[in-house]
Amino acid sequence: xxxxxxxxQIRQGCKEEYIRRHHAIWPEMLNILQKAGIRxxxxxxxxxxxxxxYECDKGVAYAEQVQAQSEVVxxxxxxxxxxxxxxxxxxxxxxxxxxxxxxxx
Numbered sequence: 001x002x003x004x005x006x007x008x009q010i011r012q013g014c015k016e017e018y019i020r021r022h023h024a025i026w027p028e029m030l031n032i033l034q035k036a037g038i039r040x041x042x043x044x045x046x047x048x049x050x051x052x053x054y055e056c057d058k059g060v061a062y063a064e065q066v067q068a069q070s071e072v073v074x075x076x077x078x079x080x081x082x083x084x085x086x087x088x089x090x091x092x093x094x095x096x097x098x099x100x101x102x103x104x105x
Contacts, residue, residue: 002056004063006095010048014083019045021080028072036066050084052095064092 010018022043033041037058044051056063067073089096 002060003100004052004054004056004060005098005100006052007098008050008052008087008095009085010045010050011083011085012048015045015048018080018083021083026072026076029076032066032070032072036063038063060097064094067094068092 033054037056038054039057041054042052044053054063086095088094
């Protein structure tokens with residue numbers, strides 16, 4: 001199991017809408033995440049700054065590949081563009097990975 005963490009920014013005035021959309025996340029989006037081997041996915045927020053964390057049963061590269069090939073993920077990302085500012089890795093199409101500097105197991 002590998003861990004993945006990312007960061008992002010909610011656009012000014014869009015925090016409530018961002019939260020609302022995640023409370024109504026599409027079932028097909030959840031299915032793709034599960035198919036990608038993603039579990040224990042949590043998104044934290046402070047002010048408008050986001051920090052996402054998830055675990056990848058099949059590895060981060062596999063999770064990125066499944067998401068990159070998914071029409072559902074593409075639609076979800078498109079639907080979130082008006083409330084989010086995310087830096088995306090041009091190679092993987094996913095958020096850049098944060099560097100691990102400490103871990104306590």
